[in-house]
Amino acid sequence: MKSTLTVSAVQQPCDEDRQTNLDFSIEKIHEAAAKNADLVVLPELHLGPYFCQSEDYNNFDLAQTIPGPTTAILSDVAKELDIVIVSTIFEKRAPGLYHNTAVVFDKDGSIAGKYRKMHIPDDPGFYEKYYFTPGDLGFKPIETSIGKLGVLVCWDQWYPEAARLMALAGAEMLIYPTAIGWDPEDTPVEQQRQLDAWVTIQRSHAVANGIPVISCNRIGFEQAPDLATGINFWGNSFIAGPQGEIIISANDSETKLLCCTIDSARVERVRQIWPFLRDRRIDEYGDLTRRFID
């Protein structure tokens, strides 16, 4: 990792007009580059509305190959601006085989690697198991010119196992493009608990592994196709340091480019002060591969 890295994330709405969304993202990437950012992260599936609110096979038409039309555009942007970009795309791998896939573009415009979302949720309003085949690329950091990036996607953020495996494989930061929000029917108290839990679990991955975390969420209310309900995407994107300390964050409704620097020497020092990897009881962790211990 470079000794000082400038990292950024784009908190934005993802509306019906896919071209407008992508144009807006690119505008923000330019803004990040103007701030000398080495890296910019876009929200999960940033091209359009979160289509998983219903199960509709017409939505499979939204999927793209990788490489494909969107990666071609972002590849050019990465090269032009000399910046690493993390995008998430509804990937068409083969007819009837789709993934929720993060793509990392290196500064030269090449695709440095991709990560297919491993943990797939399925809850009312989040019917992802219908659309996305669970990832089969494992928990492998993506090597780039600025370091090894532990890219994970949304639901993965609730799993300490995913963060740990990325750290064990040498990830120098964790990156979570995400699309998460409130059910408007939940009480404000419940909504606050959910948001706090979401921030807490991601900060904890920074703490447990002694590495920075970038979490990038969308904003805006998106009506479900049945018009009966919808999701109020809660924003609150943030960048945390290796002790889980929030360096910069956004609120629940603002469009914002988050941008800050990471001091790699401090990251390493934190891992020396709290040497958690040293004391892991790997001799007693075997049952982590069990579903439950009945």
Add this chain to the structure above:
Amino acid sequence: MKSTLTVSAVQQPCDEDRQTNLDFSIEKIHEAAAKNADLVVLPELHLGPYFCQSEDYNNFDLAQTIPGPTTAILSDVAKELDIVIVSTIFEKRAPGLYHNTAVVFDKDGSIAGKYRKMHIPDDPGFYEKYYFTPGDLGFKPIETSIGKLGVLVCWDQWYPEAARLMALAGAEMLIYPTAIGWDPEDTPVEQQRQLDAWVTIQRSHAVANGIPVISCNRIGFEQAPDLATGINFWGNSFIAGPQGEIIISANDSETKLLCCTIDSARVERVRQIWPFLRDRRIDEYGDLTRRFID
């Protein structure tokens, strides 16, 4: 688990006079029982000062067998007050073989089980590897009349693996007796980061596993034997619900009995709403038993 459980924790100083400390703990256990608590947790190694600030073989004389003199006393208290007690004792298992061991007394005064601290720290001021052999009882919840208790000790709290293994084995709550504090030479900003990280990682275990967490720390400044330094134990004991929400907490210097109720129906509902165990990628977690993936 009972449908409503009243749980409590004693935040207290642990001074030179071991009898005074134990008497004070027992006084607080009486107070908890008067509040109809089903469970009370004492801080890690609550009998006296945190002796691991130096490596001194004379300290091995502080160790006791289990059962032994202290367990006999706490056993009587548990039975008299019809309350489950979680204590932590410097265990003498055999000459030259010592552990940092949590003991759980059931309401009938019996020893329901014990847990030997699995992850052993060793940092300046916390020379635990000198005193404590790493636990060999695994991550097994202790069965009691009020449910299965996932008892872990201090340094374990930084390891998501430990919390997960307890949850997979059916733990209905996580309990962390602890002794952690600040190095007075650290800046206030660094001290705050450390405290926040400690709260965050433990709350995250509640979130990741959908179960309550009780964390019980000591308070007070304890001088190191060389008089050059010491540890300012930071208190901040807390009880959190299954979304990591803090139900009750203490500050960094007050003696306090924390006491609150846990609604087991809500705990189960939270685990239905966020069914993380359902989606674990156990087929891809094998590398968690590796030290590092070089």
